[in-house]
Amino acid sequence: MHPRLLTIIICLLGLLTAGTAAQERARVELNRQIILTQRQTIIRDNLTLTEAEAAAFWPLYREYHAAIEPLGDPLVDRLLKFAQSPATLSELQAGQLLDAWLDFEEALLATRRQWVARFRAVLPASKVTRFYQLENKLDAFLRHDIAQKIPLTP
Numbered sequence: 001m002h003p004r005l006l007t008i009i010i011c012l013l014g015l016l017t018a019g020t021a022a023q024e025r026a027r028v029e030l031n032r033q034i035i036l037t038q039r040q041t042i043i044r045d046n047l048t049l050t051e052a053e054a055a056a057f058w059p060l061y062r063e064y065h066a067a068i069e070p071l072g073d074p075l076v077d078r079l080l081k082f083a084q085s086p087a088t089l090s091e092l093q094a095g096q097l098l099d100a101w102l103d104f105e106e107a108l109l110a111t112r113r114q115w116v117a118r119f120r121a122v123l124p125a126s127k128v129t130r131f132y133q134l135e136n137k138l139d140a141f142l143r144h145d146i147a148q149k150i151p152l153t154p
Helices: 003-016 021-046 051-084 091-120 125-149
Strands: none
Touching: 021 051, 021 125, 051 091, 051 125, 091 125
16 A cells, blocks of 8 residues: 555544544544645656646646535534444434435536546546546545444444
């Protein structure tokens, strides 16, 4: 496993510890910033760009992640609540958790589709494809770690 990826996963471990709602939200925001920085480094190390491509890509990349970040807020809130007391999950809460997950997945896919044309405007299709592959791999590592930490619903 890439050492930087391990750092990302370790940062996520702090998401599921007990604390007040304000502490949890602050921890999530700090982890987001750490993860974004690590993602940028991993993308930079694995996506070979010319100087001109990099000058066009990186500002667009930051805009892209600014658009993606808030999509998961409702899901993160539900997951944090669930992780604090999984045994007391009501039917209503279970439905809300599922809806939040599906809403996030739909919004994420729609946002990624919207951004493809913008990335293709500044990079060749092969590099845009590689970028999306890297994003997908990073997401898969994060999801795997989260899946290990979040218990199944009762």
